[in-house]
Amino acid sequence: MPTLRVEMLEGRTPEQKRALVQALTQAVVDTLGSKPESVDVLLYDIPRAHWATGGELWSEKRPG
Template sequence: MPTLRVELLEGRTLEQKKALVQALTQAVVDTLGSKPEAVDILLFDIKRHDWATGGVQWSERK
């Protein structure tokens, strides 16, 4: 069973997450031939102050 772990900056709507989960599931089905019910997707919302790129936390970006 494929398991995908997706880390996102917090703030996405439930509708956006639902669309993402559906699209990722379909991509796994199309690419790997898995059944949709065998695909697990774990979504992790990360607070902006807990994520940094280039030495700058996202909470500090304007």
């Protein structure tokens, strides 16, 4: 039973998440030969204040 863990910044729509889960599941089926019903995908929405890149919190980054 493959389990995929996806961590991403919060803010994706349910439709985007649904499409991602379907695409990831299909990739596992195609690559590993798993049955779709055996593939688990765990989505973790991380608040921007809890994620930093290059020493800067995403919640403090300026657009652009």
